[in-house]
Structure formats: structure tokens, C-alpha cells
Amino acid sequence: xxxxxxxxxxxxxxxxxxxxxxxxxxxxxxxxxxxxxxxxxxxxxxxxxxxxxxxxxxxxxxxxxxxxxxxxxxxxxxxxxxxxxxxxxxxxxxxxxxxxxxxxxxxxxxxxxxxxxxxxxxxxxxxxxxxxxxxxxxxxxxxxxxxxxxxxxxxxxxxxxxxxxxxxxxxxxxxxxxxxxxxxxxxxxxxxxxxxxxxxxxxxxxxxxxxxxxxxxxxxxxxxxxxxxxxxxxxxxxxxxxxxxxxxxxxxxxxxxxxxxxxxxxxxxxxxxxxxxxxxxxxxxxxxxxxxxxxxxxxxxxxxxxxxxxxxxxxxxxxxxxxxxxxxxxxxxxxxxxxxxxxxxxxxxxxxxxxxxxxxxxxxxxxxxxxxxxxxxxxxxxxxxxxxxxxxxxxxxxxxxxxxxxxxxxxxxxxxxxxxxxxxxxxxxxxxxxxxxxxxxxxxxxxxxxxxxxxxxxxxxxxxxxxxxxxxxxxxxxxxxxxxxxxxxxxxxxxxxxxxxxxxxxxxxxxxxxxxxxxxxxxxxxxxxxxxxxxxxxxxxxxxxxxxxxxxxxxxxxxxxxxxxxxxxxxxxxxxxxxxxxxxxxxxxxxxxxxxxxxxxxxxxxxxxxxxxxxxxxxxxxxxxxxxxxxxxxxxxxxxxxxxxxxxxxxxxxxxxxxxxxxxx
Amino acid sequence: xxxxxxxxxxxxxxxxxxxxxxxxxxxxxxxxxxxxxxxxxxxxxxxxxxxxxxxxxxxxxxxxxxxxxxxxxxxxxxxxxxxxxxxxxxxxxxxxxxxxxxxxxxxxxxxxxxxxxxxxxxxxxxxxxxx
Numbered sequence: 044x045x046x047x048x049x050x051x052x053x054x055x056x057x058x059x060x061x062x063x064x065x066x067x068x069x070x071x072x073x074x075x076x077x078x079x080x081x082x083x084x085x086x087x088x089x090x091x092x093x094x095x096x097x098x099x100x101x102x103x104x105x106x107x108x109x110x111x112x113x114x115x116x117x118x119x120x121x122x123x124x125x126x127x128x129x130x131x132x133x134x135x136x137x138x139x140x141x142x143x144x145x146x147x148x149x150x151x152x153x154x155x156x157x158x159x160x161x162x163x164x165x166x167x168x169x170x171x172x173x174x175x176x177x178x179x180x181x182x183x184x185x186x187x188x189x190x191x192x193x194x195x196x197x198x199x200x201x202x203x204x205x206x207x208x209x210x211x212x213x214x215x216x217x218x219x220x221x222x223x224x225x226x227x228x229x230x231x232x233x234x235x236x237x238x239x240x241x242x243x244x245x246x247x248x249x250x251x252x253x254x255x256x257x258x259x260x261x262x263x264x265x266x267x268x269x270x271x272x273x274x275x276x277x278x279x280x281x282x283x284x285x286x287x288x289x290x291x292x293x294x295x296x297x298x299x300x301x302x303x304x305x306x307x308x309x310x311x312x313x314x315x316x317x318x319x320x321x322x323x324x325x326x327x328x329x330x331x332x333x334x335x336x337x338x339x340x341x342x343x344x345x346x347x348x349x350x351x352x353x354x355x356x357x358x359x360x361x362x363x364x365x366x367x368x369x370x371x372x373x374x375x376x377x378x379x380x381x382x383x384x385x386x387x388x389x390x391x392x393x394x395x396x397x398x399x400x401x402x403x404x405x406x407x408x409x410x411x412x413x414x415x416x417x418x419x420x421x422x423x424x425x426x427x428x429x430x431x432x433x434x435x436x437x438x439x440x441x442x443x444x445x446x447x448x449x450x451x452x453x454x455x456x457x458x459x460x461x462x463x464x465x466x467x468x469x470x471x472x473x474x475x476x477x478x479x480x481x482x483x484x485x486x487x488x489x490x491x492x493x494x495x496x497x498x499x500x501x502x503x504x505x506x507x508x509x510x511x512x513x514x515x516x517x518x519x520x521x522x523x524x525x526x527x528x529x530x531x532x533x534x535x536x537x538x539x540x541x542x543x544x545x546x547x548x549x550x551x552x553x554x555x556x557x558x559x560x561x562x563x564x565x566x567x568x569x570x571x572x573x574x575x576x577x578x579x580x581x582x583x584x585x586x587x588x589x590x591x592x593x594x595x596x597x598x599x600x601x602x603x604x605x606x607x608x609x610x611x612x613x614x615x616x617x618x619x620x621x622x623x624x625x626x627x628x629x630x631x632x633x634x635x636x637x638x639x640x641x642x643x644x645x646x647x648x649x650x651x652x653x654x655x656x657x658x659x660x661x662x663x664x665x666x667x668x669x670x671x672x673x674x675x676x677x678x679x680x681x682x683x684x685x686x687x688x689x690x691x692x693x694x695x696x697x698x699x700x701x702x703x704x705x706x707x708x
Numbered sequence: 709x710x711x712x713x714x715x716x717x718x719x720x721x722x723x724x725x726x727x728x729x730x731x732x733x734x735x736x737x738x739x740x741x742x743x744x745x746x747x748x749x750x751x752x753x754x755x756x757x758x759x760x761x762x763x764x765x766x767x768x769x770x771x772x773x774x775x776x777x778x779x780x781x782x783x784x785x786x787x788x789x790x791x792x793x794x795x796x797x798x799x800x801x802x803x804x805x806x807x808x809x810x811x812x813x814x815x816x817x818x819x820x821x822x823x824x825x826x827x828x829x830x831x832x833x834x835x836x837x838x839x
Contacts, residue, residue: 389741389785441731441789478735508741508785523740525753530745 045134045170048079048104049162050095052086052111054141061145063155067110070159074166078102087117092124099128106134106169110162112141115571131174133623133693138165160706167705171698175623180672182268183371184614187212189260189553192220194588194599195376196242201607203251207614210253210368211246212260212274214549215307217325218243220378224308224402226409226416228596229459230490236324236411243326257331259549261365263373263556264646266673267583268619270370278361280332281318285356288328292318292348292357297338304336306413310403312421313413318348318357323411332357372583372610373557375567376603377550379589381542382437382446390436390540395512396421398538401453404460418464420537422516427536429472430464431520432457433507437543439478446543446564451593453541454481458494460539465498474501474533476522484595503531510538544593558644559584567591577606585609624693625674626681628667630655632688635665639680639689647673648680709765717764717802725791725798732756732790738782748772752782752792759795767799774800778829797828 049071053059064082072080079102083091086109098104107130109121114137122132140158148154186202188195191213199209211218222228223243225235246252255274262273298304299316306313308321317337320330338345339359349357381400384392392398397420399407410416420427434453437445454477461473480502482488494500507522513534520533546565554561559579560568567586570578577586587606588599613619628639630653640648647670654663667689669680680689681696690696709717722728738752739745750758750770758767767773776796783793 435735435787439733439735440787444787444789476740478733504736506735506737506740508737508739508781521740523736523745523751523753525734525736525739528751530739530742 045076045106045172046078046102046104047074047076047106047108047166047169048095048098048102049074049077049081049108049110049166050086050091050098051080051082051140051158051162052091052109053082053084054086054112054145055084058111058141058145058158061148061151061154062140062158063151066155067140067158067162071108071162071166074163076106076170077166079104086111087120092120092127095121095124096128099125099130104130106130106136106172108136108138108162108165108169110138110140110158110165113137113139113143133175134169134172136165136169136172138162160708163708164702164705167701168698171695171701172693175693177623178621178671179618180266180268180621182614182616182619183270183369184208185210185368185370186372186374186610186614187260187270187272187368187370188374188376188587190220190376190378190547190588190590191215191218191246191254191256192376192378192588193222193239193242193596194378194590194603195220195374196239196246197600197603198374198376198585198587198607198610199246199252200242200249201604202610202614203249205607205611206251207611208251208253210255210274210370212255212258214257214259215321216257216279216319216329216331217321217327218246218254218256219322219324219326221402222596223322223324224310224409225405226412227459227463229455230484230486232459232463240324243324247326254327255366256327260553260556265369266645266675268371268613268616269672270373270583272368272370272373274366274368276364276366277331278334278363279329280334280337280357280359280361281329282356282358282361283327283329285354286329286352287354287356288320288330289353290320290330291351291353292316293320293330295347295351297345297347298336304333309406309413310400312403312406329356332359372585372613374585374587374606374610375550375553375557375559375579375590376587376606377547377553377590379544379593380547382545384436384540384542386445387436387540389509390433390507390538391510391512391518392540395510395518395538397427397512397516397518397536398510398540400540400542401456401460402542404539408460408463418468425536426468427471429535430474430537430539431507431518431533431535432461432473432475432539432541433510434475434477434541435506435543436540438541440543446545448564448593449481450541450544451481452544452595455484455487455490455595457539457541458482458491458500461500462494462498465494465500472501473498474503474535476503476505476507478504478506484597505531544589546590550590557581557584577602577609583613621672622676623671624676624691625671626669626676626678626689626691628669629688629690630666631657631660632686633666634686634688635667636685638683638685639667642679642683643674644677644679645673645675647671647675711762714762714764718759718762720802721759721764721795721798724801725794727789727791727794727798729756729759729790729795731788733788735787737785737787738790738792741781741785743779743781744772744775744777747775752796755792755795755799756790764799764802767796768803772796773803776800780826780829794828 126132138161188199202209258276261275264271296316302314305311306315334340406412438450505523505525509521511519570580585606587603736753750772783791
């Protein structure tokens with residue numbers, strides 16, 4: 044029989060306001076196995092923990108039940124506390140009487156009754172607990188960063204500077220991501236490439252960083268400290284070692300002049316050749332051949348690039364290559380894109396070339412962009428004299444109408460665009476239709492006010508209902524001014540849509556491979572929204588940048604640094620403690636049917652022939668073996684096992700049914 | 709109207725329209741779309757707040773009630789699915805029901821249904837042109 048101590052926490056008024064804590068103590072005192080019961084204002088505080096330690100020693104306790112908040116909050120705390128008093132940490136059970144009781148109930152009597160029931164279930168479980176020992180697993184001191192935008196670049200640099208090797212996998216031919224497409228950055232208006240390019244070069248030259256561009260993650264196996272990742276290096280058709288990046292091939296590619304292939308980097312506003320670098324400062328400065336469009340790959344004729352390449356770097360025979368590498372930690376920095384605008388026909392985005400998205404405007408204003416930085420209408424190449432910005436296109440919508448969240452960056456970049464336009468071409472009339480102007484951030488509201496006060500940008504509170512392309516090439520904008528309660532019909536030359544941002548489409552596949560959870564909007568979920576914001580609930584997976592949620596560049600860089608510190612903290616360890624709550628097979632009952640291996644998401648189960656001896660049994664047969672380092676204790680095998688041979692240590696079938704019995708008493 | 713009558717009517721409008729006025733974020737896209745905006749005294753973006761605040765009496769006696777063309781632009785474009793066009797149509801039905809003026813017999817409706825025509829358009833058109 045165990046000697047169990049029950050400790051009921053008030054959690055200030057969080058629990059005590061709804062649950063009669065004293066009554067719980069009195070009622071559980073006589074449960075089987077309980078030899079001690081007490082309550083305290085804050086059990087997790089130092090004084091509270093001292094109380095527990097003292098009680099363990101004085102009463103020779105062998106098991107603890109803490110009636111408090113969720114085990115996600117303080118299970119670790121109380122286990123450590125038990126360990127301090129010489130108790131096995133796995134002899135501690137938490138009865139969650141806060142999140143699952145006091146916070147969700149109003150009636151004091153009912154809540155108290157439920158708290159007692161929850162405590163009773165935990166006591167019943169502790170009676171069956173056995174001490175468990177944590178194992179150890181080694182840590183591979185190398186990190187992987189998926190995505191080479193500003194988030195990935197900064198994370199990789201910070202990890203590399205701390206002395207650990209890092210690999211970056213980037214899907215595109217160059218690192219740089221979205222930020223490399225931007226013209227200027229808010230709120231200081233420095234040029235995006237002026238601050239990004241040096242970081243891209245640093246990544247390329249850093250002795251601790253290996254770049255895999257034009258590459259994708261194909262498969263992930265393993266667990267925290269010990270991931271094995273397959274990276275597909277897509278065939279570049281150009282020998283990276285030989286290429287000098289002279290650009291001759293791009294200039295001479297016959298498809299470049301024919302203008303059939305829209306440039307992804309310029310959002311389709313410009314065309315590119317079949318052999319190309321996305322932009323002049325690309326890192327690495329090595330072009331790729333787009334095999335889907337290249338004449339040589341389609342017909343076997345052409346071969347101009349191979350003929351003119353001065354360093355003989357073109358290699359049409361190159362094949363995709365799979366690299367397998369081991370990592371201790373993985374950072375997901377897959378970034379964002381803007382939503383498809385097909386649903387918003389009222390804004391005529393697909394009808395008129397003069398209705399553009401903000402990211403297209405970035406390209407149009409960028410000196411390295413399709414127009415050399417000269418703002419012009421795509422229809423007639425005339426400079427617009429009147430521009431209308433529409434905010435919240437697809438953001439803040441009811442579910443089927445768009446994205447439910449605020450995209451966070453649009454208010455600021457629109458103020459930036461408006462100011463830059465007014466600065467370059469002061470006689471341009473700029474109007475912004477907004478629902479709310481949201482500018483929380485250092486120097487952000489001041490920035491927006493400058494657009495209004497200094498540059499006289501016309502901000503109108505209200506939405507645009509429709510954009511109607513006119514026969515004369517102009518655009519009619521029908522909107523409303525809510526503050527003046529007037530409908531507005533306004534002729535303009537150009538409309539810019541602040542399209543909602545969304546996580547990069549590829550993130551779903553990556554999250555699945557990593558078993559990292561994503562939310563309804565495909566943003567990666569944090570382990571704790573407030574206290575563990577850069578970690579995924581899956582151990583060893585970290586989050587950086589827009590992949591986790593909408594954020595601007597300053598925030599992304601901060602988060603990248605935070606993720607890097609978490610990675611370094613992990614890589615600095617030589618060994619990791621492994622969770623002892625893993626599955627265990629009882630060979631007496633196992634018939635080697637393979638059901639458990641089929642359901643195991645971690646590939647932790649193998650089979651071997653074993654001599655099984657017991658009452659009436661003495662034979663060699665195929666039984667399941669669980670690899671404790673791989674097993675994450677999810678319990679899928681225990682429910683799948685038809686013969687009841689699989690059990691989860693710390694959550695055995697018997698413990699769980701006993702808990703249920705205690706609840707249903 | 710007494711407080712209870714107002715509450716009953718608010719509930720009725722929500723029930724008939726199937727819309728939740730509390731979802732409105734007052735972006736004004738409805739008013740920016742409405743072809744009858746200038747004819748209306750209470751503007752489409754105000755419909756939701758009139759219902760939320762219990763000002764049903766003003767709403768049902770407003771010009772807007774009969775100026776809405778049921779063109780559905782606001783319903784189509786409302787980003788929050790508040791659908792002001794349905795709210796005002798529900799307010800119209802309140803008035804009609806009070807007058808006992810259901811011009812269509814319920815049992816006649818199945819005959820008139822055409823899958824290509826929005827049902828609401830059919831009902832509101834009948835109501836308007838037979839007045």
C-alpha cells in the first residue's frame with residue numbers, strides 16, 4: 044500500500060473562489076492510501092514546495108497527489124520538488140482542479156464535488172504508480188533551419204555565431220525570401236536590400252552555415268536531439284563550383300527575349316529567361332535552369348547557355364540528389380505569402396492590370412524592379428496621378444469569406460507606400476480606405492501620423508464596395524466615408540489592395556513531416572502562447588517568423604533570435620533526459636501481429652524472436668520490442684493491440700480503468 | 709413599444725434573417741456597395757447597430773426599409789457574414805406580418821420556386837410589386 048499525501052492548492056482565488064478547498068481536504072483524507080492531506084494558498088511557491096518536502100519526510104510518503112492547475116503548467120515543478128525530497132518524480136499525480144474545474148464552473152457546491160472526484164481519481168492512480176527511471180539520449184550538435192527568408196537567415200546566423208553548425212534549406216534558387224522583394228522597410232524607411240543583402244552574404248560566407256538552395260525537405264525521422272532529415276537538392280543544371288555568376292547565360296537565353304515566362308520574383312510583372320537568377324544580388328549567385336520551360340529540356344534543341352558559358356558550368360545531365368543529414372534541432376521559418384484574390388471579384392483584380400497588390404507595388408517602386416523604380420500603370424505605362432489603397436482585403440473576415448485574423452503589417456506598409464509615393468511624386472493624390480488603423484509598435488503611430496500630417500495622405504474610414512474599370516482606362520471606386528456618412532464615387536488611376544497574408548502553402552507538408560501542430564489557419568502552434576512562444580509542442584522543433592503568425596520585420600528578427608537561443612540551449616546539452624512514460628510489450632501476451640508497428644507514428648516498434656517462458660508456455664516466438672528513445676508515449680499501440688500486450692508505463696490500462704472507476708464510484 | 713416588445717422584435721429579426729448583428733465590425737463595405745445609399749435615411753452599415761441597440765421602431769419606420777432593392781451586393785460582399793440585406797428584409801417582414809399582409813399563401817410557394825432564382829428575391833419582389 045502506498046502512503047499518499049494530498050495537497051490542495053487555493054491558487055489565490057483562482058481555485059478557492061469556486062472550490063471549497065478545506066472541504067476537499069477533509070473529504071479526501073480518508074481515501075485508501077492517503078495518510079496526509081493539507082491545503083495551501085500557492086502550492087507552487089517556495090513555501091508551498093517546502094511544505095510538500097516536509098510532509099514527505101515526516102510522513103514517509105511514497106506518493107503525492109497535487110490538486111492544482113493543469114499538469115502542463117506545473118507537473119514539472121512538483122516532480123522536481125518530490126525528487127528533492129528523495130521521492131521518484133513519477134510518483135506524483137496532478138488533479139487538475141483549476142482549468143478543468145474551478146475556471147469552468149460557477150456553482151461552488153458542484154465544483155467542490157467535482158474537485159473531490161478528480162482528486163479521488165488521481166489518488167486511485169497513484170496507488171498503482173511505480174517508480175520510473177528517465178533514460179538518456181545523445182544530442183547531435185547541428186541545427187536545421189527550414190526557410191531562408193529573414194527569419195531563417197537571422198536564426199541561422201545567431202546559432203552559427205554561438206558556435207554550432209547550421210544548415211539552411213531554401214526552396215527557391217536564392218535565399219532572401221519576401222524581404223528581398225521589398226523596396227523600403229517601415230518605420231525607418233531604410234532600403235530592404237541594403238539591410239538584407241549583407242546578411243545574405245554573411246550566411247553564405249559563415250564557416251558554420253551550409254546552404255541548400257533550390258532544395259526541399261523530403262522526409263524527417265527521429266526525435267529531439269536526434270533527427271534524421273532527407274533533403275532533396277533539385278537539379279540546378281548548373282555546376283555550382285564552376286559557375287562564376289557572370290550572367291552571360293541569362294542574357295543570351297532565347298526565351299528571355301520572347302517574354303513568355305513570368306518572373307516569380309517580380310510577381311509576374313516582368314518576364315525572365317529559362318536560365319535565371321531570381322534577382323541580381325541572389326545568394327548563391329548561381330542561376331538555375333527552369334526545366335519546365337527550357338527549350339533544351341522540352342525539345343532537345345537550343346543549348347545556347349552551354350555553348351556560351353565561359354566556365355563550362357552548364358550541366359544538362361545533373362540529377363536531383365537526396366542528402367541525408369542528422370540534426371539535434373529543427374527551426375521552421377517557412378514564412379508567408381498573400382492570399383489568392385479570385386474570391387474578391389468586386390475589386391476587379393483579375394479584370395484590370397491597374398489593380399495591384401501591395402507586394403506588386405513593392406516591385407514597381409523598387410529601383411531593381413520591372414520598371415526601374417518608376418511607378419507606372421501596367422496597362423498604359425503612364426504615371427498614376429491618383430491612387431487608392433484598400434485595406435483589409437481578405438483579413439478580419441468571417442470564416443468562409445477570408446481570414447479571421449488581422450494581417451498586422453498592412454496598416455504600416457500602406458502608410459509607407461503612401462508616404463514614398465508622395466515623397467517621389469508630390470502631386471499624386473493618395474487615398475487610403477481603412478476600417479481601423481492599427482499601429483501598435485515603437486514609432487509606428489508616429490509614422491502613420493506623418494503620412495497624414497506631413498504628406499497629407501487622405502485617410503477615409505470606410506470600405507470600398509466595388510472597383511469598376513472604365514472604358515477610358517481609369518478605375519471608378521465606389522466606397523463609403525463612415526465618419527461623414529457619405530457614399531463616395533471616385534475616379535482613380537490605380538488601386539492597391541492590402542491582401543491578407545497567409546502561411547506559405549508548403550508549411551502543411553513540413554508540419555506533417557515534423558509532427559508539429561498547426562492551427563485552423565495553418566500557422567504553426569506554439570507550445571505555450573505566452574510562455575513558450577518559439578517552441579512547437581513537438582520537442583526539438585522551433586518556430587521563427589511569419590510561419591508562426593503575422594509579424595513585421597523587427598518582430599521576426601527578435602523571434603529569430605529567441606528561437607536561436609532555444610536551439611543553442613538544446614545543442615549545448617550533451618545528453619537529454621528521455622520520457623520514461625513509453626510503451627512496453629508483455630511478451631507473454633504478444634503474438635507478433637504487427638498491428639502496433641502499423642499504428643506507431645514514430646517508427647518505434649520492431650519485432651524479434653524471443654524465448655517466452657511462463658505457466659504452460661515455453662517457446663520462441665515473434666514479439667514486439669519498443670525503442671524507448673523513439674517512443675513518445677502517445678499510446679496509439681496500447682489501444683490498437685488486440686491481445687492487450689502493449690501497455691504505457693505511467694499510464695497503464697489498469698491505472699486508467701482504476702481512475703475511471705474512481706470517478707464513477 | 710414596450711421593452712419586451714422590442715426584445716421580441718429583435719429576436720424575431722435575428723430569427724427571420726438568420727444573421728448575427730453582433731458579428732458586424734462596421735467596416736462599411738455594405739454602404740460602400742449599396743446602390744440606394746443616397747435614398748436611405750438609415751444606412752446599411754447602421755442596420756446591425758440599430759438592431760443591437762433595440763432601435764427597431766426607428767428601423768421599421770425608416771425610408772431605408774422600402775428603399776432597399778434586394779440587390780444582394782451587401783450580402784455578397786459583407787466580410788463578416790452579417791448580411792445587412794437580410795437584416796433589413798427581416799425588418800420588412802416584421803411590418804408585413806403586423807399588417808397581416810402576407811401576399812403569398814405559404815402553400816403556394818413550392819409551386820413558384822425556381823432553383824435559379826434566389827428565394828429571398830422572389831419573396832421580396834412579390835411583396836414589393838403587389839403592394
